[in-house]
Structures are given as structure tokens and as C-alpha cells.
Amino acid sequence: xxxxxxxxxxxxxxxxxxxxxxxxxxxxxxxxxxxxxxxxxxxxxxxxxxxxxxxxxxxxxxxxxxxxxxxxxxxxxxxxxxxxxxxxxxxxxxxxxxxxxxxxxxxxxxxxxxxxxxxxxxxxxxxxxxxxxxxxxxxxxxxxxxxxxxxxxxxxxxxxxxxxxxxx
Amino acid sequence: xxxxxxxxxxxxxxxxxxxxxxxxxxxxxxxxxxxxxxxxxxxxxxxxxxxxxxxxxxxxxxxxxxxxxxxxxxxxxxxxxxxxxxxxxxxxxxxxxxxxxxxxxxxxxxxxxxxxxxxxxxxxxxxxxxxxxxxxxxxxxxxxxxxxxxxxxxxxxxxxxxxxxxxxxxxxxxxxxxxxxxxxxxxxxxxxxxxxxxxxxxxxxxxxxxxxxxxxxxxxxxxxxxxxxxxxxxxxxxxxxxxxxxxxxxxx
Numbered sequence: 236x237x238x239x240x241x242x243x244x245x246x247x248x249x250x251x252x253x254x255x256x257x258x259x260x261x262x263x264x265x266x267x268x269x270x271x272x273x274x275x276x277x278x279x280x281x282x283x284x285x286x287x288x289x290x291x292x293x294x295x296x297x298x299x300x301x302x303x304x305x306x307x308x309x310x311x312x313x314x315x316x317x318x319x320x321x322x323x324x325x326x327x328x329x330x331x332x333x334x335x336x337x338x339x340x341x342x343x344x345x346x347x348x349x350x351x352x353x354x355x356x357x358x359x360x361x362x363x364x365x366x367x368x369x370x371x372x373x374x375x376x377x378x379x380x381x382x383x384x385x386x387x388x389x390x391x392x393x394x395x396x397x398x399x400x401x402x403x
Numbered sequence: 404x405x406x407x408x409x410x411x412x413x414x415x416x417x418x419x420x421x422x423x424x425x426x427x428x429x430x431x432x433x434x435x436x437x438x439x440x441x442x443x444x445x446x447x448x449x450x451x452x453x454x455x456x457x458x459x460x461x462x463x464x465x466x467x468x469x470x471x472x473x474x475x476x477x478x479x480x481x482x483x484x485x486x487x488x489x490x491x492x493x494x495x496x497x498x499x500x501x502x503x504x505x506x507x508x509x510x511x512x513x514x515x516x517x518x519x520x521x522x523x524x525x526x527x528x529x530x531x532x533x534x535x536x537x538x539x540x541x542x543x544x545x546x547x548x549x550x551x552x553x554x555x556x557x558x559x560x561x562x563x564x565x566x567x568x569x570x571x572x573x574x575x576x577x578x579x580x581x582x583x584x585x586x587x588x589x590x591x592x593x594x595x596x597x598x599x600x601x602x603x604x605x606x607x608x609x610x611x612x613x614x615x616x617x618x619x620x621x622x623x624x625x626x627x628x629x630x631x632x633x634x635x636x637x638x639x640x641x642x643x644x645x646x647x648x649x650x651x652x653x654x655x
Contacts, residue, residue, distance in 0.1 A: 240486045244496060247487075253500040258576070265424075265579025268586065273429055276586055281594045288598040294606035299461045302454065306462065307598075314440055344414035351570040354422045357578065361421035362414070364432045368439070375439045380447030388453050 278315025326363030488584025
């Protein structure tokens with residue numbers, strides 16, 4: 236894997252940014268994009284691609300394709316909503332209880348350096364993401380799957396309506 | 404080891420290993436969340452009584468194929484794109500003017516004898532430099548040395564400057580490239596590769612299951628037919644009274 240990555244990296248062009256928009260965007264991603272935002276991006280792009288791939292899957296009969304596309308839409312909406320909320324919730328929880336000081340320091344590591352805010356923010360995000368995994372053990376079964384079923388049953392008749400149209 | 408100590412060690416481990424960039428964490432938690440999500444969805448299909456048995460025959464293998472391909476492609480593709488993003492910065496192929504200037508002032512060679520330095524990791528090199536200044540500062544403060552306050556101040560400033568630079572300039576840029584790599588990899592693997600690969604696998608499994616079910620139905624029907632025929636055949640002793648009765652018997 237490392238060899239393949241190195242092979243690709245060596246063939247990519249060299250670039251030096253001097254301020255500018257692209258450098259700003261890269262910095263912004265580094266500072267602001269964490270697991271919840273990542274989940275939102277994956278979810279939004281999934282809605283734009285997956286239902287169409289499923290709906291135009293000629294390997295199965297029309298009825299199954301419709302249910303499959305409806306289920307994909309439902310799964311993406313439910314998964315994104317639950318995934319985002321759980322990740323965001325746990326990240327906020329860790330932020331609240333990782334202060335430097337005598338109070339609200341349950342998640343504060345003893346080795347943390349106070350005057351490195353970006354590094355500390357990354358730690359808070361990482362801890363939030365780890366706890367979110369534990370949260371998802373519960374929410375995936377208790378919220379995600381039933382919500383997917385509810386949405387599938389809600390969306391399927393709407394896809395079934397048009398005689399010759401696509402996904403409505 | 405007490406629970407409090409375990410907690411303390413865990414927090415420090417997380418701080419030391421995941422505070423430089425979120426790429427690894429996104430990959431790790433992303434993979435785990437897809438596994439959990441797939442288990443939840445399978446349970447959901449089983450519990451949904453509004454989906455017919457026939458459609459479930461497609462949805463189960465679709466979900467399993469989805470999970471297997473998703474987890475596999477997510478891990479492979481996202482890891483590769485994440486690593487590419489990271490290596491582009493750490494090897495010095497994509498830099499900012501500020502990072503390049505810092506490398507020159509701190510004598511971190513990106514190019515040596517006209518060639519790129521193999522295995523260079525600018526992030527690690529900056530940390531090593533800071534550690535060297537810290538060691539030099541400690542030495543200049545230690546006993547047996549005449550404390551040169553100008554030197555001490557210089558080292559202290561250097562350490563502070565390097566840490567600020569790492570935290571404020573290098574880490575967000577390198578982390579940003581790593582996160583962009585992770586996001587691109589996740590989108591491509593989960594939303595394009597997975598559905599394109601899982602659908603033919605799931606439909607093949609559905610066809611296989613339907614054919615098997617038809618064969619089973621035919622065999623069942625054949626068995627029922629044979630049983631029915633067997634029931635219609637009357638045993639010989641039912642004809643016995645006809646032979647003995649004069650009215651019903653055959654006249655020879």
C-alpha cells in the first residue's frame with residue numbers, strides 16, 4: 236500500500252502556495268472538518284449518486300429496483316441524521332468536559348499543552364469520535380434501523396406512483 | 404492498574420496519537436461505523452414486515468454485499484487517498500511559502516544534492532528540532548554550566564516559535580490535506596464503487612435463491628402429487644367383499 240501511495244505521490248506535480256484561496260480552503264478543512272461534517276458530506280453525496288445507481292440497476296426486476304432505491308434513500312437519510320447527531324453530540328460533550336482547570340476536566344489529558352489550541356481541538360474531536368462509536372452501538376439499532384424502515388415504507392409508494400418516470 | 408489510571412492513560416494515548424491530524428481517526432471510526440451500520444440495517448430488514456419475502460431475498464444479500472464491499476473499499480480507497488494527502492505535505496511536494504521558509508531557517512532539507520530527501524516527514528522534523536532546542540535549553544540551565552541568559556532566552560523563544568508554527572501553520576495545512584484525502588476517498592468508495600459493485604453481486608445471489616426456491620417448489624409439488632396418487636389407490640382388501648357377494652361378484 237505504501238509503495239503504491241509513494242508511486243502516486245512521486246508522479247503528482249509539486250506545488251508551493253503563497254497565501255491565496257486554495258491554501259485557505261486546505262487550512263479551513265484542517266481546522267473545521269471533523270467526523271460530523273465528514274458524515275454530512277458523505278451523506279449528501281450519497282443521496283446524489285446511490286439511489287440512481289440502484290434505480291437503474293437492470294439486473295433486477297422493476298419492483299425490486301424501486302424498493303432498493305427507496306431503501307437506499309431512507310438508509311442515507313437515517314444514517315446521516317443519526318451519524319451526524321451522535322458524532323456532533325459526543326464531540327460537544329468532550330469539548331464541554333475537557334477544560335484546563337479544576338472544573339469540567341473529565342476528558343482533559345494530563346499531558347495536554349494549553350497553548351496549542353489546534354492540537355487540542357484535534358484531540359477533542361478524536362475523543363468525541365471514539366465515544367460516538369460506542370453511542371452508535373445503541374443508536375444504529377434503536378434509531379437508525381427503525382427510522383430506515385419507516386422511511387422505506389414511506390418513500391416506496393412515492394417511487395411506485397409514476398408509470399414511466401424515474402425516481403420522484 | 405486502577406480504573407482511574409486506565410482512563411488517564413487512555414486520554415494521554417489519544418492526545419499523543421490523534422492530536423496531530425484527524426485522518427487516521429476518520430478512517431478508523433468510519434470503518435467501525437460502517438460495520439455497526441450494516442448490522443443495524445440487517446436487523447432492520449428482518450424486522451420490516453412490509454417488505455415481502457421475495458424482496459427480502461434481494462435486500463439481505465444487497466445489504467451484506469454492500470457492507471462487505473463498503474467496508475473493504477472504504478478502508479482501502481480512503482486509506483490510500485488519506486495517505487496521499489498526508490505524504491504530499493510531509494514529503495514537501497505540496498507546501499506553503501511559510502512552511503518552506505521555516506524548513507530553510509531550521510535547516511530541514513527537502514532537496515539534497517538535487518534530489519528529494521527520501522523518507523522526509525516535515526512534521527516529525529519540526530518536532531525533532533523542538534526537542535533538540537528543549538534538550539539544549541535543559542543543558543544550558545543544568546548545574547556546572549554558567550547560565551547564559553541570552554542563550555536561554557533564545558532557546559525558549561525558538562521552542563515557543565516552533566510549537567506555535569506547528570500548531571498554527573503546519574498542522575492545519577497537513578491535516579487539511581489529509582482530511583480532504585479522507586473525504587474524497589470516502590465519497591468515491593461509499594457512493595460510487597460500493598453501489599456499482601454490490602448490485603451485480605446481490606442480484607446474482609437473488610437469482611440463485613429464486614432458482615433454488617423454484618426447484619424446491621417443483622420438488623414439493625411432485626412429492627405432493629405422488630402422495631395424492633398413492634392415497635387414491637385403494638388397497639386390495641376393499642375389493643374382497645365384491646368377489647364374495649353374489650350380486651356384485653363376477654359370474655364365471
